[in-house]
Amino acid sequence: MSSDKVNPKVNQFMDENKDKFEQELLMQAVNVNDRIEEILRIGNINLIENAHKLVAFVIEAKKDELESFAKEEGIAWAKHSLTLAFKLEWVSAIRRTLWKFTQEYIQVNMKEFKLNDFFALEKKVNSRLDHFLNAFFISYSSYKDQEIKAQKNLVENLSVPIIPITPTTSILPLIGMLDYCRTTVIQEKVLNEIGRLHIQTLILDLSGISEMEHEVIDNLSKVIESTKLMGCQTVITGLRPDVVRKMATLGIRFGGETKTLGTLQRALQSYL
Template sequence: MEFTFDSTYSLKEFFVENSEKFENTLLSEAVNVKSKISEILQIGNIDLVNNAHKLVIFIIDGKNEELKSFAKQEGIAWATHSLELSFKLEWVQAIRRTLWNFIEKYYELVTENDPEDFFQLEQEFNNSVDEFLNAFFISFSTYKDSLIKVQKELVENLSVPIIPIDPKICILPLIGSVDSHRAGIIKEKVMSEVAELRIETLIMDLSGIGKMESDILVDLMQIIDGISMMGCKTVITGLRKEIVMDITKSGIVFNSETTTLGTLQQALNEYFVEEKHQKV
C-alpha cells in the first residue's frame, strides 16, 4: 500500500493525507460491521466512517474532554435507537488496530525517531481508546435505563386509564391480569386522581378481567373503601362469573355504598345520561 508522505508531516497530517487508505483498511478490519454501515446510518443517522475519523483526530490531538463528550453522545445515540453493542465494540477495536497500523507505518517513514516515543504514544493512545469505550458504555447504560424507566411509567399510566366523562364522573376500565404490582399502581393512581379531579363517582369496569386472586380482591376492596372516605362512590360493572365465584369463596363483600351493575352501558345510562337530563 502506497502512502502519501513528506518528511515535514506530523502524525495528524499523515492521517489526514491518507484518510482514504485509513477508511479502506478500517472497513477490511471490521468485517461484520461493514455490511451494517448503511443500515446504522439510516436508523440512527450515525455515520460510522466519519465518526471514526473524528475519534482518531481527538486521540492524536490529546483532546480527552472532547473525546469523552463525543463518547457520551454516541452512547445516547446507540441507546436511543437500540443498536447492537457488539457492532460498536467491533468497530472501535477495528479503529484501534487500524490506528496502530498507520502509526507504525508513520514511524517507519520518519527517518529520525525515538523508539521510546513510539511506546509512550502506544500507551497514551490505548488509554484514550479505553476511555472512549468506558464513557460510551456508561452513557449507553445510563440513558438506556432512563428510557426503560420512562417507558415503564408510560405503560403503568396506560394500565390505569381513568377516563373523565364529565367533571364528576370517571370510568376506570381494567383489562388483563392484575398482580400485586399492578394493584399497587392502580391504588396509587386512583387515590391521586380522585383527590386531584374531585371525582364523585368512579365507574370501575371489570369486564376485561377474567380472574382475581384473593389478595388482589382485598386490594380492590381497599381502593373502594379508600376513595369512599374521600367522598367518591364506586360503581362496579362487568363482573364476570369467575370473579364473582372468587369473591363469594373469599367471603369478601363490597361496602354498602358500592353499586354493582351488569354492564358499563347500564352505568352510563344511570349515572351519566340521567344526570344530564336532570340538569336540563
C-alpha cells in the same frame, strides 16, 4: 504543546495516509463493512467520518471534545437501536488500525522513539479510547433507561384509563389481566386522579377481567378503601361469576358503602 498530546508528526502521518487508513479499517471491520451505507441511511451516522474524528480527538488529546462526541454517539446509537456489540466491534477495528499505522510510523522514524516513549504512547492512546467507550456506554444506557421509563409510563396510563363522564363522576374500565403490580399502579393513578379531578363517584368496571387471584382481589379491596378515605364512592360493575365465587370462598367482601351493579350500562343510567 501539551505533554498529553501524541507526537504531532503522528497526526500528520495519519492525515497523509487517510485513504489507506480507511481501506485498512474496512478490512479490519468485516462485519461492520456491509452495514456502513445502511447506518448512514437510517441514522445519518457516518461511520468513516466519525472514525477519523475519534482518532483525531485521541491523538490531539482533546478530552472534552472526546467525551462530548462519545455522548452524542451513545444517544444516536440508542435512538436507532444499533447494538452495543456492533459499536464495540467498530471501535476495536479503529483501535487495531490506529496501532497498525502507528507501528508503520515508528518503523520509519525509529530514531525518534525510545522504548519508554512507546509505552507512554500506548498508555495515552488506549486510555483515551477506553474513556470514549465508557462515556459512550453510559450515554447509550441512560438514553435507553429514559426510553424504557417513558414507555412504561405510557403503558401504565393506557392500562388505567380514567374517563370523566360528569364533573364529579368518572369510569375506570379494566381489561385484560390483573396482577399485584397492575393493581398497585391502579391505586396510585386512581388516588392522583381523584385529587386532580375532584372525583366523587368512580365506576370501576370489571367486565373485562375474567380471573383474579386472591392477592389481587385483596389489593383491589384496598384500592376501594383508599378511594373512600378521599371522599370518593366506588361503584363496581361487571363482576364475573367466577370472580364472585372466588370472593365468596375466600370470604372477601368490598366495604359496605361500595355499590355493585350488574353492568356498566346500568351504572351509566343511574349516574348520568
